[in-house]
Amino acid sequence: MWTEYRNRILDHAGVALFLFGNNEEYGRxxxxxxxxxxxxxxxxxxxxxxxxxxxxxxxxxxxxxxxxDNL
Incomplete structure (x- = not known):
């Protein structure tokens, strides 16, 4: 489900911005x-x-x- 959603959303984007990238699960x-x-x-x-x-x-x-990787 999430993979399909991410693919659909990114089909309409030209730029992807990545900040932070952490989450809390089970107190960790x-x-x-x-x-x-x-x-x-x-x-x-x-x-x-x-x-x-x-x-x-x-x-x-x-x-x-x-x-x-020089991306």
Missing amino acids: TGSASGMQQEWEIAHAKGLVLLLVGATGSLAKTLAELAAA
Whole structure:
């Protein structure tokens, strides 16, 4: 369900903005897996990816990955 929704939404976008990327589940803070999937979909669709690594969490991880791959 979420994958289909993300694909439909990103079909209408030209830019994808990624901030933070953490969530809390069961009292613990962790990376937001949905954001990872959104990044993968946006990248595959050729969108302009704006990763604000200064916000930390998964956004920082994705920004570092993108910089290493020259994306």
